[in-house]
Amino acid sequence: MSFEVTRRGFLAGLSAATAGFALGVRFAEGSNKGLFIPNAFIQIGHDGLVVITCHRSEMGQGIRSSLPVLIADEMGADPAKILVRQGDGDPRYGDQNTDGSTSIRNFYEAMRMAGAVARTLLITAAAQRWKVSPDGLTTRMDAVHDPAGKRSFAFAEVAPAAGLLPVPKTATLRPRAELVHVGTELPLRDGPAYVTGTAQFAADVRLPNMLVAVIARPPALFGKVAKVDSAAARSV
Amino acid sequence: MIKLTINGSPREVDAEPDMPVLWVLRDLLGLTGTKYGCGEALCGACTVHLDGEPVRACVTPIRRAEGRALTTIEGLSPTGEHPLQKAWTELGVPQCGFCQAGQIMCAAALLAANPSPSDEDIDRSLAGNICRCGTYLRIRAAVKKVAKP
Numbered sequence: 319m320s321f322e323v324t325r326r327g328f329l330a331g332l333s334a335a336t337a338g339f340a341l342g343v344r345f346a347e348g349s350n351k352g353l354f355i356p357n358a359f360i361q362i363g364h365d366g367l368v369v370i371t372c373h374r375s376e377m378g379q380g381i382r383s384s385l386p387v388l389i390a391d392e393m394g395a396d397p398a399k400i401l402v403r404q405g406d407g408d409p410r411y412g413d414q415n416t417d418g419s420t421s422i423r424n425f426y427e428a429m430r431m432a433g434a435v436a437r438t439l440l441i442t443a444a445a446q447r448w449k450v451s452p453d454g455l456t457t458r459m460d461a462v463h464d465p466a467g468k469r470s471f472a473f474a475e476v477a478p479a480a481g482l483l484p485v486p487k488t489a490t491l492r493p494r495a496e497l498v499h500v501g502t503e504l505p506l507r508d509g510p511a512y513v514t515g516t517a518q519f520a521a522d523v524r525l526p527n528m529l530v531a532v533i534a535r536p537p538a539l540f541g542k543v544a545k546v547d548s549a550a551a552r553s554v
Numbered sequence: 555m556i557k558l559t560i561n562g563s564p565r566e567v568d569a570e571p572d573m574p575v576l577w578v579l580r581d582l583l584g585l586t587g588t589k590y591g592c593g594e595a596l597c598g599a600c601t602v603h604l605d606g607e608p609v610r611a612c613v614t615p616i617r618r619a620e621g622r623a624l625t626t627i628e629g630l631s632p633t634g635e636h637p638l639q640k641a642w643t644e645l646g647v648p649q650c651g652f653c654q655a656g657q658i659m660c661a662a663a664l665l666a667a668n669p670s671p672s673d674e675d676i677d678r679s680l681a682g683n684i685c686r687c688g689t690y691l692r693i694r695a696a697v698k699k700v701a702k703p
Binding site: 376377378379380505506508509510511512513514515516517518519521522524 | 584585586587588589590626627628634638639642643646647648649650651652654655658687
């Protein structure tokens, strides 16, 4: 499926619900210092590390193990090697409220589009280096491959050049059969962190000069505040 | 100052003797792998080892640990490769993961005391560790995977 890419996102062919989100998928503007940042979800650094943002909250449904794989599979990155970064409330991710079992339903296509734009740019950069048409090129396992020339470029080799290319006007989703990870049982991304105590839950966040507030609940149902004496709390 | 050993290292903590071990670990020492679930010894999320025995850190005053050895999920294995941690990962036991440190600490104490537990032994030992996601069947499978036949 081909879709139109605009500076404001991927608008063509999306449902109203997803289009609202797609407005948030803006492209990096201006200089990117050699990094490849085709949109707010994807970054390839100088070391070739593919960093993918998960903009939904993990709460046991496995969204950090699945959503980023849609992007990785579409762009041809190895999901075992990507780093998943948690979406941090940047408005470009849109409303990050996570509920109702809708993350995959609403973002299946949009995540793939984000990955497809990245793939298009990486292939274009490789085609320019090889001086061939981009049409026959493909991506898999963190590299752009030229089947005719029997050669390949690791993403790290072409990412800086891809980062300087203009956003393509259109991009195309892979045929479903070309997706190798979607639809398979995926490893639990945070499994090792959970079993070693290193996973960070909300209550584990420590920030400099952080204050801790605790809700005082009434001892009776429908209780109303009669008076507040904060003297003891303020003396802490 | 209260002197004790935490994860193999001698430590001194400046805490009220009544302060629960959980808050000494989390708030004074920054060891946040041990979780606060209920604060009333009802859920098992805060399970740690005191001289190898599983205890609920949320209701254990730090004075009880004086001169003794505390082990938390961070210290169960220096490399995170305790057989239970490996089995937990291989079988994809966790869902949200919040209770799993307590589950593993409880299971580790069980296997240290009884390397060949029956299904009943496993269920009985872990009955006090609640998992809101309901990963109980995988927890039991992971313990059995590590248990000696």
